[in-house]
Amino acid sequence: MQQPRGTRVRGTRQAEALAAALASLPGFCSAQEIHAELRRRGEHVGLTTVYRHLQVLSEQGSVDMIRDASGETLYRQCATTVHHHHLTCRSCGRSVEVEGRVVEQWAEKVAAEAGFTSVDHTVELFGLCPVCSGG
Amino acid sequence: MQQPRGTRVRGTRQAEALAAALASLPGFCSAQEIHAELRRRGEHVGLTTVYRHLQVLSEQGSVDMIRDASGETLYRQCATTVHHHHLTCRSCGRSVEVEGRVVEQWAEKVAAEAGFTSVDHTVELFGLCPVCSGG
């Protein structure tokens, strides 16, 4: 099996620990939170390595990456490789993947009308989940 | 500087210089770019002050604020106070305000179905404008 350079081919202890941590975290977390989670589990993984892996995984589409209101980057293991958006709880970080065909169509239409090309879109929904709503 | 008295509500020299600069910039710019533009015009306005004003204006709804792919915050004078979104050129920063009733309705529907409350949404479109498309 030949892999292109720069991709993670070697199965390292750190990569697995990170994968395990990601799998256990239910919602979006910052790189630093993930790093803390690893430390909590007794796994020594450098912060640099966490960032590095997260970046690669995100490029590969294995994790979703969003930005919260303060500009911090949050990551989450993603269930599907199909394009989707998120409805994330502002309070606990838990999130739901939502299908957004309507939005995609809207984006394309709007872009075409304005003569724009290579259009990409960012759509994120933040709110309070049923639990955190206290209802 | 011989300014007529009684204009205290309208602000200071710096505030006006900033307003003028914003009015002349066609697209989204970072605070630092706006600061540079002011310096170019010969106006001495501290970077701190630029940030301070931008923040206030943004809270007032007088300027729109978005975040680009690298996480930098961009500002633009906004034409209307009505809720809207932007289709921004990745290359030159010029942008078009687009109406997004469809998106709002979609966001509300999705949120309601998931039981989320206090839902807020972020929707930004980035692409290449007709000019930068090279067409």
Added chain:
DNA sequence: CTGATAATGGAAACGATTATCATCTTATCC
């Protein structure tokens, strides 16, 4: 086992933004 090479991680660098605080403006009162 051994050498080649990729991966790691602590420390330093970075860059946008924010906080600090002394100084300068402006407005109001006398």
Added chain:
DNA sequence: GGATAAGATGATAATCGTTTCCATTATCAG
């Protein structure tokens, strides 16, 4: 007109998430 209080300004330092550096360590093929 001048004193004075209130507020705005801005150079500098501090913050903080993220990246870069680079010496060290781990992994894999032969």
